[in-house]
Amino acid sequence: MRHRILSLFLILPLWPLLATASPLPSEKLAQFITPPFSLGEPLNDKGVYSLLNSGGAEAGYVFETEPLAPLPGFSGAPINILVTLDLEGTFLDVRLIEHNEPIFVSGLGEAPLNQFLEQYRGLSIASSIVVGTPYGGAGQGSSLVYLDGVTKATASVRIAHESIMGAALAVAREKMEGLSLEPPAYPDPSVQETLTWNDLVAQGIVTHKRISNHDIDALFAGTLWEDDDPEAKDDPDAPYLDLWVVDIGPPSVAQAVLSAAGIKELQAFLTISPYDEPILLIETARHGLVGPDFVRNTAPDLISAEQGGFPVALRDSDLLIELRDDLPDPLLDGRALILRTDRRLGFDPASPWVLHVSALREHGMFQPETGSVTLDVPHTGPSRFYTRPEAPRTIPPWQEALRNRATDLLLLSGFLVLLLAGLFWRQSGMATRRVLTPLRLTILAGVIGFVGWWGQGQLSIVTVLGVLRTGIEGGSFGFLLYDPFSLLIWGVTLLGFILWGRGLFCGWLCPFGAMQEFAHHLGRLLHLPQYTLPARWDARLKRLKYLVLAGMIGVVIIAPDHVDTVAEVEPFKTAITTYFIRDWYYVAYAAGLLLLSMVLFKGFCRYVCPLGAVMALGGLLRGRDWIARRDACGSPCQLCRVKCRYQAITPKGDIDYSECFQCLDCVSIHDDQTRCVPLILATRKADRLKAAE
Structure with missing residues (x-):
């Protein structure tokens, strides 16, 4: 019987391979999409679909993990998960479709796994996401995003995480060409330089953009609004926009721009919001920085930004700005604004990015029509002030499991x-x-x-x-x-x-x-x-x-x-x-x-x-x-066999090792002079011979 079973094990690998799972049909996949979004057209043969918003425009991507990253779970079958990404690589939804993980099937139930998957919403695939808890102070100021695992199911959720990230990055490489998958840089506090405003300008750390009235007129030429700015006509050489842009995240740069009180307020802000990158704008011309309806601590209405083809979320930091007294007088008399953007959302201050400034004109007295043109202000932060963490994605999962x-x-x-x-x-x-x-x-x-x-x-x-x-x-x-x-x-x-x-x-x-x-x-x-x-x-x-x-x-x-x-x-x-x-x-x-x-x-x-x-x-x-064993084991002695609770000793005294549980009871008897019958008989015989002498 045992040899038949063993033969079965040997021939099993020669059985025909099972067919791999195919992507779900679109009608079933659509049931997982939450309104106002809907499922669009397929984008490839691996089950990647476009995600449409309520207006029918492309808003992201929908795909299953199994066709793209079929990592086997502990049942041998992959964990299949539905992932919805927006165009910026942010997780909109992560849902469980199918799995055979024993711990979640009837042990813990699926609720803990579903709760684990909910943590992905709002995270970017460009973030360094790991499963576990930070060691010591590793979570402070680092680019790592930690997901809470599931007790007694750590291995299963790690497999699920690797499936999600593997599939998402496969889609990103194919569909999101402008998305940077490296962890974003952040200011290096160890870099300390003594700089002045003139140094910042000379080294290109400050970006200066000047647009004259004549230039803005040229941009509106041929439109309905070409004659709707009399001030520009009256003084064409005067500045319409005179904008200075500087990233004050690096301490050395901030100290060259802000007063001691301003530095103190900025540091207090960054202590509370360590992932935000502060960007100072100073405007000395007539454009200004915000419209009349602007509300502090919200996104500016006339300013936006993009990096690598993807929008950058800018927001007012609501900081009271106090510049250094030795800055040029036009700057001290200008209008200043400190915007902030979250590096965890993909913004990289050490890579080129573009600030967009909207120039608005109105035509007509009653219900005027508004026209706009966009003024681009490219900016690049000097790399020497920043450091970039290594991406933990390069660490094999088994090493992470060993460390934990x-x-x-x-x-x-x-x-x-x-x-x-x-x-x-x-x-x-x-x-x-x-x-x-x-x-x-x-x-x-x-x-x-x-x-x-x-x-x-x-x-x-x-x-x-x-x-x-x-x-x-x-x-x-x-x-x-x-x-x-x-x-x-x-x-x-x-x-x-x-x-x-x-x-x-x-x-x-x-x-x-x-x-x-x-x-x-x-x-x-x-x-x-x-x-x-x-x-x-x-x-x-x-x-x-x-x-x-x-x-x-x-x-x-x-x-x-x-x-x-x-x-x-x-x-x-x-x-x-x-x-x-x-x-x-x-x-x-x-x-x-x-x-x-x-x-x-x-x-x-x-x-x-x-x-x-x-x-x-x-x-x-x-x-x-x-x-x-001894020759007398089994005949005439049957003590070990009688005492063996596993019934793993034959009548002849031989051990049936396939049924032996190594309890050592028979070893204990075999070596015991007071219990082993052959030893007792040998001792008695020796005593009789000694007495006879």
């Missing part, structure tokens, strides 16, 4: 090293009669508390089926790296196959198995009857777990979307992942198995567990018989 769990991994590594060393070199010492039970229960308690509930390191058949599905579909196995804690346990388990067979994981590292063992001890303390199945029925039922495993493999091949449902045969998610906080029938199932273990020793592990079947098959790699 570094302490847990260190503690787990220490525990595993001690356990492996003890089992390999100090097995007999651990199996001493007085030491074994308290030592074993202490270790198993740590496995439940630290490996299981704290570390969420309960291995599951879901991972095995996910690997199988990924192999069939030809996908990437990178999803395993998102949970390094469990991956480390998997690595030690694979090593255990060679050294001990299935016993290392099933006997020492499985949190739910440890729970069953504690349930058994509790049953004995309560003096509950203990049942042992007849050898014939025990042998038959031990084959059941292989049938369960084969059925699950069939589901992966035939109906992969239902893998998460059949995986509920494992109670691990209920007992370990969700702490028994689930629907009552899941809790009843897991609790029932623990109650069964109080009278039938680890019945689930021995007869039903599909992961146990995988471990037993993996145990065929075992390279040694690590449990010592």
